[in-house]
Structure formats: C-alpha cells, structure tokens
Amino acid sequence: MQSDAVEASAPLAERIVGLAEVQGARLGAPGAARLAAWIERLAEFARTRNVSGARTPEAMLGVLLVPSLPLARAFEDRRPPRRVVDVGSGNGFPGVVAAALWPGARVWLVERRERKAEALAAAAAGWPALEVLACDAREVPARRPDLVGRADLVTFRAVGPLEGCNRLARPLLAPGGRVVHWKPVRLAVAERREGARTAMAAGWHERRDVVPPPPATGRLVVYEAGPPLG
Numbered sequence: 098m099q100s101d102a103v104e105a106s107a108p109l110a111e112r113i114v115g116l117a118e119v120q121g122a123r124l125g126a127p128g129a130a131r132l133a134a135w136i137e138r139l140a141e142f143a144r145t146r147n148v149s150g151a152r153t154p155e156a157m158l159g160v161l162l163v164p165s166l167p168l169a170r171a172f173e174d175r176r177p178p179r180r181v182v183d184v185g186s187g188n189g190f191p192g193v194v195a196a197a198l199w200p201g202a203r204v205w206l207v208e209r210r211e212r213k214a215e216a217l218a219a220a221a222a223g224w225p226a227l228e229v230l231a232c233d234a235r236e237v238p239a240r241r242p243d244l245v246g247r248a249d250l251v252t253f254r255a256v257g258p259l260e261g262c263n264r265l266a267r268p269l270l271a272p273g274g275r276v277v278h279w280k281p282v283r284l285a286v287a288e289r290r291e292g293a294r295t296a297m298a299a300g301w302h303e304r305r306d307v308v309p310p311p312p313a314t315g316r317l318v319v320y321e322a323g324p325p326l327g
Contacts, residue, residue, distance in 0.1 A: 117169075122168075123169065132194070140157060166309075172275065175275075180202065180249050180271070191254055193227065205229075253266075264295060278319075282315055284318070304319040306319065
C-alpha cells in the first residue's frame with residue numbers, strides 16, 4: 098500500500114525536490130516521495146474529515162510545504178538532529194519535513210486536537226521515524242520523560258508568542274539544541290523582547306533569523322541552548 102502511494106506520487110515528488118532546492122534544502126528522492134505520499138493522503142483526509150483548509154495537493158504545497166522547507170537553513174551548520182519535537186503539529190508540518198530532511202532523526206508530532214491527531218496517526222502509518230503524541234505540549238514531559246532534555250530541535254509553527262513557546266520547549270531541549278519559531282517578517286518588538294528574555298532565562302542565545310527566499314514568506318527565529326561560541 099505504501100509503495101503504491103509513493104509510486105503514484107512520483108510527479109508530485111519531483112515538484113517537491115525542485116521547491117526544496119529553491120529553499121536550500123537537500124532533499125533526497127526517498128524523502129520527497131514520502132512527503133508526496135503524505136500530502137496526497139492528507140488531501141484525502143481533508144475531503145472527508147475537514148482537517149485542513151487546504152484541500153488539494155497543489156494547495157498544500159504552497160500553504161504547508163513551502164513555508165516548512167526553510168527549516169533546513171536553521172540547522173545547516175550543525176550535524177543532523179537525532180530527536181525532533183514538532184509542537185502544535187496540526188497537519189504534520191514542519192515535523193514531516195524534518196523527518197524527510199534528516200532520515201536518521203526520530204520525530205514526535207505533538208497535537209492536542211483529537212481529530213487532527215487521528216489524521217496524523219493515520220498519515221504516519223508506514224513512516225517509522227514519526228510518532229504522534231495526542232496531548233497538550235505541557236503534558237509531554239510527564240508522558241514522555243525520555244524526551245526531557247534530549248530534543249536536538251523543537252519547532253513551533255503558528256502556535257503562539259515566542260515567550261510561551263520558549264517555556265514549552267525549555268524542559269525538552271538538549272544542551273546545544275535549537276528552538277525554531279515561524280514568524281512574520283514584521284515581528285512585534287514586544288514579542289521579540291519577551292522571547293529574548295525567556296531565552297536568556299533558560300540559558301539560550303538568539304541566533305540570526307532565517308529569512309527564506311520567495312515563494313516562502315516570513316522569518317524563522319532561532320534560539321540555541323547554551324552560550325554563544327567565541
């Protein structure tokens with residue numbers, strides 16, 4: 098079943114490889130095929146379960162995939178992460194992009210909304226690197242103590258202000274790990290200030306924002322656990 102889905106998604110996978118190149122993401126054919134299969138399966142769910150406002154694979158490329166691909170730039174100077182936690186995963190992005198970019202990584206998709214968590218679990222069938230946690234992010238340390246202080250990467254896309262998200266990430270992040278937030282280009286000064294304050298309290302430092310090329314928009318705000326080098 099999974100092999101049929103990947104084969105049927107070949108044209109879509111080719112498009113995904115091209116979109117990834119624009120964003121500086123090195124995405125191999127197997128990863129692109131898995132993403133294509135994920136998008137096609139999600140489009141099926143969207144027609145019957147109302148799990149996404151984007152209802153077609155084409156729409157999902159623009160709304161879900163392209164904004165997630167700049168994640169590669171936020172980690173390009175480091176060895177690939179081994180454990181990734183995607184908080185408020187929604188339709189699986191950017192978590193599934195992390196799994197496709199770094200095949201050796203284990204990725205947890207955290208989603209508290211029951212309907213979306215069920216759709217994520219169904220879409221994740223056949224992708225061993227993915228695990229869905231159907232709970233609030235505040236419950237993750239208690240439910241999965243093995244993740245406490247061990248995540249190399251924690252991601253937040255369309256979840257909430259920097260301050261609150263940093264607090265959610267703090268118990269999960271490993272020394273040297275990074276937190277990546279998707280934010281608009283015009284990020285409010287007050288939110289930036291509060292994000293920096295909570296990062297400093299956690300012993301993190303702020304790295305340079307990732308501003309992706311079109312058609313992606315916005316910016317990625319990145320914090321790293323530990324003092325800056327040099």
